[in-house]
Amino acid sequence: DAMVIQNPRYQVTQFGKPVTLSCSQTLNHNVMYWYQQKSSQAPKLLFHYYDKDFNNEADTPDNFQSRRPNTSFCFLDIRSPGLGDAAMYLCATSSRTGVLNTEAFFGQGTRLTVV
Amino acid sequence: AQKITQTQPGMFVQEKEAVTLDCTYDTSDPSYGLFWYKQPSSGEMIFLIYQGSYDQQNATEGRYSLNFQKARKSANLVISASQLGDSAMYFCAMRSNTGFQKLVFGTGTRLLVSP
Numbered sequence: 001d002a003m004v005i006q007n008p009r010y011q012v013t014q015f016g017k018p019v020t021l022s023c024s025q026t027l028n029h030n031v032m033y034w035y036q037q038k039s040s041q042a043p044k045l046l047f048h049y050y051d052k053d054f055n056n057e058a059d060t061p062d063n064f065q066s067r068r069p070n071t072s073f074c075f076l077d078i079r080s081p082g083l084g085d086a087a088m089y090l091c092a093t094s095s096r097t098g099v100l101n102t103e104a105f106f107g108q109g110t111r112l113t114v115v
Numbered sequence: 116a117q118k119i120t121q122t123q124p125g126m127f128v129q130e131k132e133a134v135t136l137d138c139t140y141d142t143s144d145p146s147y148g149l150f151w152y153k154q155p156s157s158g159e160m161i162f163l164i165y166q167g168s169y170d171q172q173n174a175t176e177g178r179y180s181l182n183f184q185k186a187r188k189s190a191n192l193v194i195s196a197s198q199l200g201d202s203a204m205y206f207c208a209m210r211s212n213t214g215f216q217k218l219v220f221g222t223g224t225r226l227l228v229s230p
Binding site: 033035041042043045048055088090092094103104105106107108109111 | 150152158159160162165206208210217218219220221222223
């Protein structure tokens with residue numbers, strides 16, 4: 001019954017080796033978010049999509065890219081992971097419904113280790 | 116710009132007692148939503164409660180209630196009858212209904228419930 005699915009749950013990658021994290025949703029939500037969360041810190045928004053419109057946070061490094069080929073899927077690409085990129089990466093979705101705000105549904109996260 | 120402030124890095128409460136976790140926010144948007152999430156040590160983000168900026172009554176969900184004071188821009192979470200399983204990180208978050216639908220988190224409060 002999982003509605004936001006992130007794969008893999010755990011990812012180990014080598015320093016400098018490109019890695020892709022994936023997120024899929026069955027909720028048909030038009031907004032998808034990628035967050036980076038380091039140990040004992042708040043989730044930090046990297047970017048988000050509103051439908052196909054991509055919105056990058058000003059302080060998101062160029063090393064991080066994203067793709068959303070359709071409503072259901074969203075990918076986070078890290079072109080050259082550094083040791084400082086080791087973190088939990090959280091994908092979330094939500095639906096914009098007029099003046100109402102709805103909760104964001106989170107996946108279980110992908111914990112990235114860089115060796 | 117949106118900003119969420121949680122001034123309590125850690126809180127302790129005894130089982131069965133009530134506890135209040137503080138959250139203040141800042142936004143110039145008239146329409147917004149406030150959310151509380153729980154994050155256990157396993158890492159997933161669990162939605163607890165939502166309050167809309169136009170809601171006249173404070174939100175309640177079981178043992179969770181939100182003390183919403185719009186003029187003071189505060190949205191404190193009250194957990195009644197604390198349980199050992201409530202020990203976790205708690206994040207306050209805000210999403211504006213205008214602009215790009217960003218969901219922004221506070222720095223979190225770690226709650227420890229003791230027997």
